[in-house]
Amino acid sequence: MTTKAPDWEAIESAYRAGSLSIRSIAEKYGITEGAIRKKAKKEGWMRDLTGKVKAATKTKLVRTAGTQVRTPRTDEEIVEEAASEAAAVVLAHRTVLAQWRGIAGKLCTALESMEVTEDNHNEFARSLNAGVDAQLKVIKGERQAYNLDTEEGDSTVESLSSLMDDLSTEA
Numbered sequence: 001m002t003t004k005a006p007d008w009e010a011i012e013s014a015y016r017a018g019s020l021s022i023r024s025i026a027e028k029y030g031i032t033e034g035a036i037r038k039k040a041k042k043e044g045w046m047r048d049l050t051g052k053v054k055a056a057t058k059t060k061l062v063r064t065a066g067t068q069v070r071t072p073r074t075d076e077e078i079v080e081e082a083a084s085e086a087a088a089v090v091l092a093h094r095t096v097l098a099q100w101r102g103i104a105g106k107l108c109t110a111l112e113s114m115e116v117t118e119d120n121h122n123e124f125a126r127s128l129n130a131g132v133d134a135q136l137k138v139i140k141g142e143r144q145a146y147n148l149d150t151e152e153g154d155s156t157v158e159s160l161s162s163l164m165d166d167l168s169t170e171a
Helices: 008-017 022-029 033-043 050-062 075-113 118-145 151-170
Strands: none
Touching (some): 008 022, 008 033, 008 075, 022 033, 050 075
């Protein structure tokens, strides 16, 4: 059984970008966290690009950027690659949330046009609540994986959770 050597250049780039946790990097590249920590300490890797990645991510969210895959060599290239990945996650969230809004709108229209009784009321309310709750959990997990949790991002998730709480109490 042959074992493929780790892609240390890619691992170093991900480590220095600071977007992913060391555990996530280890899983992504099929290596142990300990091996990454040992190599980082030995070679003096610093997780010093996190701020630059976050700033570049915000810039990318303002404008649409194409994806570009290549082996990073400079700090700017590492920041660009990490920011592209993070921006893609956030933009995907916006798309999925728009889909959920559409589904919620359809359910709302269906509920408004139907005679709501004790027998069917809870079924529709549970379906809507469970679907949105699942999506919020996915978004929160991805945001944590990409180290995108900010006061602004936290308040968005909290606002959506509050909205769902309001909807479920009104239902």
